[in-house]
Amino acid sequence: MHQYKREASSAFQITRLLVFVRPYWMQLLSALLATALVSAVLLQYPALVGSLIDTIIVGRQFASLVPTAIFLSGLIVAQALLSFWQQYCNTIIGERIVVDLRIQLYRHLQRLSLSFFQDHPTGDLLSRLTNDVMLVREAATTTLMNFVSSLFLLLIGITVILAGPESLLGRLSQLHLTLPKAHVFSLWNPTTMWVLLLLLLLTLPFLISGLILRPLMKQQQEALGETINVLEETISNQKIVKAFSREADECRHYEGLAGLQVNIARRRAWVIGLANTLSILLGFGGIGCFLWFVGNAVIAGNLTIGDLVMTLILLFLLSQPFASASNLYSRLQMALGAAERIFALLDQEPDIKDIPNAPSLPRIEGQICFSHVHFSYDGQKPVLCDVSLEVEPGQMVALVGPSGAGKTTIANLLLRFFDIQEGKISIDGHDISRVQMESVRRQIGIVLQEPVLFSTTVRENIAYGEPEASLEEVQAMALAANAHHFIEQLPQGYDTPVGERGVKLSVGQRQRIAIARALLRNPRLLILDEATSSLDSENERLVQEAFARLMKGRTTLVIAHRLSTIEHADKIIVLERGRVIEQGTHESLLARQGRYSQLYTTLFREQEA
Numbered sequence: 300m301h302q303y304k305r306e307a308s309s310a311f312q313i314t315r316l317l318v319f320v321r322p323y324w325m326q327l328l329s330a331l332l333a334t335a336l337v338s339a340v341l342l343q344y345p346a347l348v349g350s351l352i353d354t355i356i357v358g359r360q361f362a363s364l365v366p367t368a369i370f371l372s373g374l375i376v377a378q379a380l381l382s383f384w385q386q387y388c389n390t391i392i393g394e395r396i397v398v399d400l401r402i403q404l405y406r407h408l409q410r411l412s413l414s415f416f417q418d419h420p421t422g423d424l425l426s427r428l429t430n431d432v433m434l435v436r437e438a439a440t441t442t443l444m445n446f447v448s449s450l451f452l453l454l455i456g457i458t459v460i461l462a463g464p465e466s467l468l469g470r471l472s473q474l475h476l477t478l479p480k481a482h483v484f485s486l487w488n489p490t491t492m493w494v495l496l497l498l499l500l501l502t503l504p505f506l507i508s509g510l511i512l513r514p515l516m517k518q519q520q521e522a523l524g525e526t527i528n529v530l531e532e533t534i535s536n537q538k539i540v541k542a543f544s545r546e547a548d549e550c551r552h553y554e555g556l557a558g559l560q561v562n563i564a565r566r567r568a569w570v571i572g573l574a575n576t577l578s579i580l581l582g583f584g585g586i587g588c589f590l591w592f593v594g595n596a597v598i599a600g601n602l603t604i605g606d607l608v609m610t611l612i613l614l615f616l617l618s619q620p621f622a623s624a625s626n627l628y629s630r631l632q633m634a635l636g637a638a639e640r641i642f643a644l645l646d647q648e649p650d651i652k653d654i655p656n657a658p659s660l661p662r663i664e665g666q667i668c669f670s671h672v673h674f675s676y677d678g679q680k681p682v683l684c685d686v687s688l689e690v691e692p693g694q695m696v697a698l699v700g701p702s703g704a705g706k707t708t709i710a711n712l713l714l715r716f717f718d719i720q721e722g723k724i725s726i727d728g729h730d731i732s733r734v735q736m737e738s739v740r741r742q743i744g745i746v747l748q749e750p751v752l753f754s755t756t757v758r759e760n761i762a763y764g765e766p767e768a769s770l771e772e773v774q775a776m777a778l779a780a781n782a783h784h785f786i787e788q789l790p791q792g793y794d795t796p797v798g799e800r801g802v803k804l805s806v807g808q809r810q811r812i813a814i815a816r817a818l819l820r821n822p823r824l825l826i827l828d829e830a831t832s833s834l835d836s837e838n839e840r841l842v843q844e845a846f847a848r849l850m851k852g853r854t855t856l857v858i859a860h861r862l863s864t865i866e867h868a869d870k871i872i873v874l875e876r877g878r879v880i881e882q883g884t885h886e887s888l889l890a891r892q893g894r895y896s897q898l899y900t901t902l903f904r905e906q907e908a
């Protein structure tokens with residue numbers, strides 16, 4: 300069983316996330332700069348309004364009106380342009396990060412071994428590639444920019460309040476306008492300490508809520524993965540759902556999972572809500588006290604009404620970071636939970652790997668040899684025990700045996716979908732675990748019991764293994780697979796879409812397309828898994844003919860269910876409970892009156908019936 304690795308620290312996750320942001324650091328930096336500048340621009344407004352009241356309205360210096368208006372207009376234009384750039388970069392960088400992450404995840408998935416996909420539900424993987432990636436995108440763009448904007452508002456705002464005329468605002472306003480005395484408090488007095496303590500208190504609710512939020516977010520994403528899984532399974536298997544009248548049950552199942560998500564969301568809302576309420580109480584309580592100080596100073600004549608209005612606007616601006624802090628923090632925690640799930644997937648190593656500098660398997664003749672092979676899927680329950688068999692080039696070998704005997708497993712091992720625990724499998728004398736697995740698979744053609752087609756055109760399905768093949772080549776193979784005539788009658792001929800998994804074609808038609816696909820690959824070695832379900836006699840004849848053409852001149856391993864195939868095999872291998880119990884030709888095995896003879900009689904009776 301594949302288990303995802305356990306969680307790493309937030310700092311480690313953030314460092315890994317930065318790798319995805321790095322290619323766009325210039326653009327991100329410019330966007331962050333724009334964000335910081337927007338904050339700086341915003342913080343000009345309190346001083347301007349203060350000056351407007353004190354100098355122009357109360358002080359009646361109307362000459363300052365025009366420069367003030369021009370300065371204000373300039374600020375508005377600057378804010379608009381900077382905001383545009385920030386938004387533009389936000390969208391572009393976000394989209395690039397999403398695409399990069401998805402491509403890397405998809406590439407990684409393609410590298411993973413088959414066993415990984417058997418252990419992990421499709422819905423969970425889809426959820427990682429879609430929702431988790433979107434959460435990370437938001438953290439790397441919107442959340443980061445909001446954070447920078449909040450940080451700048453706070454830092455500049457507090458400096459302005461605390462540092463008086465030496466502040467950025469103070470200096471700027473003295474350059475352009477005559478903003479009177481902005482000396483509010485000097486640095487490092489009891490008030491400063493009081494403000495710092497307040498800030499510290501404000502961060503506490505978020506720190507505590509973060510500890511609770513992160514596991515909750517992970518739970519929610521996992522529940523979402525399960526929901527997508529149910530969706531994927533029941534939508535793609537609607538035929539079975541309907542045939543067994545399970546629509547209402549499936550709806551209830553789905554509602555149950557959706558309800559679980561609401562429950563988790565409710566717990567999350569409580570945590571965020573409490574952190575928010577606490578921060579509002581502390582933050583706005585603090586602001587109220589601060590205003591009380593300033594109000595008293597105005598009454599005592601130490602500050603003007605303009606100062607009071609300026610302070611009010613400043614405090615309003617400063618309240619923004621606190622108001623959005625809980626939201627930012629919960630989004631960051633969501634993104635970290637999502638990043639953890641993404642990296643857990645990226646950290647999965649394929650079970651089946653080429654050895655270093657593995658050579659490519661040269662063009663083969665098609666000799667197969669299993670020598671004392673022992674295999675188990677889970678490392679515990681043995682599936683194949685001491686299996687030895689040999690197939691000569693060009694031979695057709697039938698694997699027969701009861702259900703669960705290990706026939707498909709032998710095919711899986713030849714394709715190196717799994718590695719064996721003991722023994723050796725070789726093709727033309729080359730141990731398949733010591734050559735490039737891609738070069739092995741390239742030389743093996745496979746036709747499955749349930750032919751798998753992709754939701755594209757007939758032509759692309761036939762050319763799946765040889766995408767460069769010309770239409771003439773595709774048609775020639777379709778002709779040999781007895782598929783050309785029915786394809787020509789389809790509405791758009793070879794360009795007709797076959798529907799998801801080929802649902803728009805009959806089973807026999809799908810099978811012949813799969814045979815044409817294997818023919819086009821022209822492999823030296825073939826694995827056929829014969830359909831157990833019988834086709835109508837015309838379809839059966841067409842499929843059997845196509846199979847015969849496909850097998851001609853190639854080594855073929857057939858997981859056989861049909862008497863005609865078994866009887867015509869050069870060799871029959873009888874498997875039972877993972878062991879080869881008999882092997883030989885049809886006649887020799889019948890003469891032995893052993894297990895094969897029993898199996899054959901049963902099959903004969905079934906198929907005659």
Ligand SMILES: Nc1ncnc2c1ncn2[C@@H]1O[C@H](COP(=O)(O)OP(=O)(O)OP(=O)(O)O)[C@@H](O)[C@H]1O
Pocket residue numbers: 417676677682700701702703704705706707708709
């Ligand atoms: N991916 C897997 N993981 C774990 N066990 C598996 C897996 N695939 C098959 N098995 C087990 O291995 C044994 C052999 O299965 P296999 O599919 O090879 O049988 P088979 O002879 O092809 O059967 P059938 O004729 O019914 O297809 C069975 O007991 C099965 O439960």
